[in-house]
Amino acid sequence: MKLSLSVPVEEEFDAEAARLIDARLASRLSEKDAELFDGAADAADRMGWVDLPQQAAELLDEIESLRARLQEQGLRTISLAGMGGSSLAPEVMAQTADVRLEIVDSTDPNQVAEAIGTDLEHTVLIIASKSGTTVETDSIRRSFAAAFEEIDIDPASRMIAITDPGTELETLAADQGFLATFLADPTVGGRFSALSAFGLVPAGLAGADVRGIVAEAAEAAADLSIDNLDNPALRFGAWLSIAHARTTEKLVLAETSPQLDGLGAWVEQLVAESLGKDGQGILPVVVDSPAEIGFSDARADALLCLLGPSAEDAELGAPSGFEATITGELGELFLFWEFATAIAGYGIGVNPFDQPDVEAAKAQARHLLDGPDSGTSEQARFREGNIDVLEVVDEATDLVGALQELFSQVDEYGYVGIQAYLDRIADAEAEGLRPLVSTHAGVQTTFGFGPRYLHSTGQYHKGGHPNGVFLQITGEARTDLSVPGRDFGFAQLQRAQAAGDAAVLIEKGRPVLRLHLLDRACGLEQLREAVGSISPHHHYGHD
Incomplete structure (x- = not known):
């Protein structure tokens, strides 16, 4: 390189x-x-990534053998239920190889329903979770299982688990007789797991040349280990x-x-x-x-x-x-x-292997799901056109004013984080807000679909430099989808995750403007017009 x-x-x-x-x-x-990081337990238990390329031979053989079996059975669609480190690396590998891997990393009911409805008769679902209890992947698994049963297919015959040893997912896979189970190295943290089973199995089953990817990494390993x-x-x-x-x-x-x-x-x-x-x-x-x-x-x-x-x-x-x-x-x-x-x-001077602020948003979302309204009946501060404004940072009474108040809270060297709890595929146009907001707020701006970003930049939002302000967008569900065996559906889960993360950010003193789109397409257009009406580059407030 x-x-x-x-x-x-x-x-x-x-x-x-x-x-x-x-x-x-x-x-x-x-x-x-691990003494490099003062002997932190998270460091001591998370160093297995450094020699993954040298340990992959047996795993690669298993992937190639399983892929041949799937092809013999006519199973041509590989869907992956995984979040963050369990989905982003195989997504890159599949895109780079130009092979199809369906990533299901959303709690948007429309996106999940679309994934289930795509070629289900020829689909294999990979459930990837280090902990084995990730709420998004478990909910997606339950919904796929119900859909398989509806067309008289044994769900276990179409499911592959990737998890750490000793998790509930491993036990479930054994009890139900999953098609295959891959146990990953527990000393490899999720975001460092690209060259482990979490990265290689989904990409390899989809048709990417994972053997070549591992060989590339192995060849580079020596140069990355020298002290000069x-x-x-x-x-x-x-x-x-x-x-x-x-x-x-x-x-x-x-x-x-x-x-x-x-x-x-x-x-x-x-x-x-x-x-x-x-x-x-x-x-x-x-x-x-x-x-x-x-x-x-x-x-x-x-x-x-x-x-x-x-x-x-x-x-x-x-x-x-x-x-x-x-x-x-x-x-x-x-x-x-x-x-x-x-x-x-x-x-x-930080330990790169822990994530101390990730659990807070998960806990708050669980609390909201257990509550009487499951985070779906919030009272709007005001309604304007196709947008309910749920939370403002000051006393704004119109959308443009609310945006101006948010932007005015940004330090000159701060940033705006856009969090969109929408359908990552059907509502992909929302990503166009990032450069628009960056121009009109005058600072660097990030964009993430929720809850995907919770397993990525969500840690930085709460634990990194405290100079961010946040524009959170939710949308009225086009359809809802129940989660079998749970007392909530995907729309409730999605709204609870959004509200939970916002509550933690506000508790930490981060300004948050929360908008709910009553009609997604019209609401996004209204929001673009509102942002575009603000004079660029003059809205950072503190030095």
């Missing part, structure tokens, strides 16, 4: 790189030395560390090669969840192309990272002076980013 870096102050970079080399950081990571500047992960980790020390903590990621389609979303999850804690961290901002990096008027708080060769036509150049281009094969890039992120965690 190739890495080029632009650093504004070379002596700072040289000093940080020397510090990391003196600590033997890269080689000690490859030796699984020939190690690209060490150089990049030092780059992130000194940028963070200079309060340049937004990592703008632009894919420049169709061969790396979707890599930005995987990197976003890895970096945000690993580094965003203790009031520190690096916030990834995934943009559609280098032409959309928005640096002409942005504050000098961002690093620019191109995933792939430099784009010839884009006028690049981060005002902070931090700019990088990374090229390579997918397997080596997976391992590179894992090493670089762990190295940056050491440099910044």
Whole structure:
């Protein structure tokens, strides 16, 4: 792989790189030395990722054998119920290989219903969960099982489990006689699991060349373990560390090669969840192309990272002076980013293997689901057109005023996080809000579909730099879908997850504007018009 870096102050970079080399950081990571992170239990129990490429031979054989069996049975549609680290890596592998892998990582009832209704007679469902109890994957499994039964197919004959040893999912798979069960290495954390069963099994069964991906990673492993500047992960980790020390903590990621389609979303999850804690961290901002990096008027708080060769036509150049281009094969890039992120965690001073703020939103969502209204009967502050405004940050009485109040709360070096609890496929146009809000709020802006982002940037939102404000969007369900064996449906679960995360953010002092679209398409258009009516770049309030 190739890495080029632009650093504004070379002596700072040289000093940080020397510090990391003196600590033997890269080689000690490859030796699984948890003392690098003060012996933290999460570090000691989460170092198995470093040698996954060397351990994969038997797993690859099992994947190829199972894929042949599925093809013999005419099972051609591979659906994956998994969240965050259990879905993003196989999604990248499948997109890169241009093979079809249906990712079901939503609680939007329409999106789940569409997934179930797509070629069910020829479908295999993979349920991927490290804990074995993830509410989204369990709910999706229950709904697929009911649908299989309706067409006289034994659900267990169409289900594959990927989980850690000893989980409820392993027990369920054994009791029901699932088609196959893959037990992953429990010492590999979810976001570092790209080269484990969680990444390789779904992608391989869908037809991606996972053997080639593992070989690419294995070939890169030696270079990523050396303690000198020939190690690209060490150089990049030092780059992130000194940028963070200079309060340049937004990592703008632009894919420049169709061969790396979707890599930005995987990197976003890895970096945000690993580094965003203790009031520190690096916030990834995934943009559609280098032409959309928005640096002409942005504050000098961002690093620019191109995933792939430099784009010839884009006028690049981060005002902070931090700019990088990374090229390579997918397997080596997976391992590179894992090493670089762990190295940056050491440099910044955080444990990259824990996620202390993730559970709070889950707990709040469970509390709302157990309540009498399951989070679905909230009283709106006011209604305007196709939008109910559920929560404002001050005293606004109209939509434009509410948006202006939200934007006015953003520090000059802060960010806006857009959280869209919508159908990631049918409502994909919502993603167009990100560049629009960035322009009119005048700061870097992220976008995530919920609850997908809860397993990704959600940790940073609550544990990272406390300079974010949040625009949360929910929508009236086009249809509802019950969760068999539960006293709630997907619409209730989705609304409870949104309300739960908002409650935790507000409790932590993060400003949140919550909007509910009564008609999704019309509401999104109304919201775009409202954002567009605000004068650009003059709404950050605090230095």
